[in-house]
Amino acid sequence: xxxxxxxxxxxxxxxxxxxxxxxxxxxxxxxxxxxxxxxxxxxxxxxxxxxxxxxxxxxxxxxxxxxxxxxxxxxxxxxxxxxxxxxxxxxxxxxxxxxxxxxxxxxxxxxxxxxxxxxxxxxxxxxxxxxxxxxxxxxxxxxxxxxxxxxxxxxxxxxxxxxxxxxxxxxxxxxxxxxxxxxxxxxxxxxxxxxxxxxxxxxxxxxxxxxxxxxxxxxxxxxxxxxxxxxxxxxxxxxxxxxxxxxxxxxxxxxxxxxxxxxxxxxxxxxxxxxxxxxxxxxxxxxxxxxxxxxxxxxxxxxxxxxxxxxxxxxxxxxxxxxxxxxxxxxxxxxxxxxxxxxxxxxxxxxxxxxxxxxxxxxxxxxxxxxxxxxxxxxxx
Numbered sequence: 001x002x003x004x005x006x007x008x009x010x011x012x013x014x015x016x017x018x019x020x021x022x023x024x025x026x027x028x029x030x031x032x033x034x035x036x037x038x039x040x041x042x043x044x045x046x047x048x049x050x051x052x053x054x055x056x057x058x059x060x061x062x063x064x065x066x067x068x069x070x071x072x073x074x075x076x077x078x079x080x081x082x083x084x085x086x087x088x089x090x091x092x093x094x095x096x097x098x099x100x101x102x103x104x105x106x107x108x109x110x111x112x113x114x115x116x117x118x119x120x121x122x123x124x125x126x127x128x129x130x131x132x133x134x135x136x137x138x139x140x141x142x143x144x145x146x147x148x149x150x151x152x153x154x155x156x157x158x159x160x161x162x163x164x165x166x167x168x169x170x171x172x173x174x175x176x177x178x179x180x181x182x183x184x185x186x187x188x189x190x191x192x193x194x195x196x197x198x199x200x201x202x203x204x205x206x207x208x209x210x211x212x213x214x215x216x217x218x219x220x221x222x223x224x225x226x227x228x229x230x231x232x233x234x235x236x237x238x239x240x241x242x243x244x245x246x247x248x249x250x251x252x253x254x255x256x257x258x259x260x261x262x263x264x265x266x267x268x269x270x271x272x273x274x275x276x277x278x279x280x281x282x283x284x285x286x287x288x289x290x291x292x293x294x295x296x297x298x299x300x301x302x303x304x305x306x307x308x309x310x311x312x313x314x315x316x317x318x319x320x321x322x323x324x325x326x327x328x329x330x331x332x333x334x335x336x337x338x339x340x341x342x343x344x345x346x347x348x349x350x351x352x353x354x355x356x357x358x359x360x361x362x363x364x365x366x367x368x369x370x371x372x373x374x375x376x377x378x379x380x381x
Contacts (some may be wrong), residue, residue, distance in 0.1 A: 007307065024147040024154075025341045027188070030291040033284060034137035041280070044127035045273045049266070050121040058117070058266040061244060065258045073246050073260055082242035083116030100235045102243060116209060120270055123209055127202060130252050134162035134191045136200065141187040146338050149173065153343045153351070163347060171355045174336070175362065181331030188334070189295055190372065193294050200282055206277070213237045218278030238271040240264055246251055249364075298330070305333050312340035315349035320356045327359045 030107045052058060059078045063070060075348035084102055105111070151166045152158055158166075213236065220233040298304050306325045313321065325333060336355075341347055 046124040061260045061262040063260040077244035082244045083111040138191040185331040185334035238267040
């Protein structure tokens with residue numbers, strides 16, 4: 001095959017790529033960490049737990065009840081919940097107790113109930129939806145405005161006629177709406193604050209769900225050294241072996257209490273999920289807080305706006321970017337910055353140049369008009 005035979009398919013794919021319309025970007029990476037990465041991770045975790053819970057064997061109980069079907073005890077202990085004994089958590093396994101938290105129970109002994117595990121899949125799903133909510137709120141607030149303004153300008157290959165028409169329409173719209181985008185930018189900032197507040201709320205609600213054991217769970221799990229005088233946080237929060245009392249009538253009609261050992265294989269998965277979730281929430285809280293600081297710095301420090309706009313419009317002349325930052329409000333700059341993330345670099349420099357010239361012309365016309373009015377007033381006086 002000739003070299004042309006090799007080059008033609010390559011050129012065809014390249015042209016298709018250049019003409020492809022990219023999806024519109026209306027937020028930043030920090031925002032995507034919430035509704036994209038966290039949402040997907042929680043949905044996957046929910047699917048794993050659900051598949052094991054409903055299609056696997058989430059609990060297996062060992063019982064001495066000969067007249068009761070073992071499946072009945074399994075179902076009973078799964079629904080009613082199991083427990084461990086706090087006083088047995090620090091005892092030596094194999095010498096003092098058979099398993100951490102498992103020993104003979106007296107009436108006055110304190111127990112640590114475990115009933116959360118049947119709700120883990122549902123809670124994970126609801127948490128995933130909660131992480132997606134700020135994105136839905138922002139999309140409703142944004143109303144597809146950036147996508148409509150970008151039009152065809154996100155295509156690398158665009159004929160001069162379409163490019164000129166789209167660029168002119170965009171510039172005219174931005175000039176006519178100058179100073180009216182502050183509420184738009186404020187809506188985005190509100191959603192960023194909501195992301196941060198939501199992460200803190202997730203810490204609170206997960207801690208409540210796990211019986212007050214989540215706030216320091218990840219820290220304790222990572223730095224647990226296995227010493228005998230320290231309780232293993234994984235065993236305390238997600239025990240693999242628990243106890244369950246099953247009451248049953250004997251052959252003579254007396255109530256018989258069966259003390260059962262229950263193995264919870266599902267907690268092997270749960271403990272890993274919640275360690276990862278704790279670490280991720282800490283990371284998200286830090287990133288979300290820094291994002292708020294970053295947003296405030298953009299609002300109060302114009303050089304930061306200049307630098308960011310220069311990054312998304314690398315082909316533009318620095319003076320053009322400086323002039324635009326000086327002439328535009330924060331809301332106007334924010335919309336222009338979002339547009340810069342979506343418009344092709346080959347078009348963006350021309351648009352910014354045209355916008356700067358139009359704003360300068362409008363400012364000149366306004367000053368001239370004001371001077372003429374002042375002269376007219378003086379002449380009448």
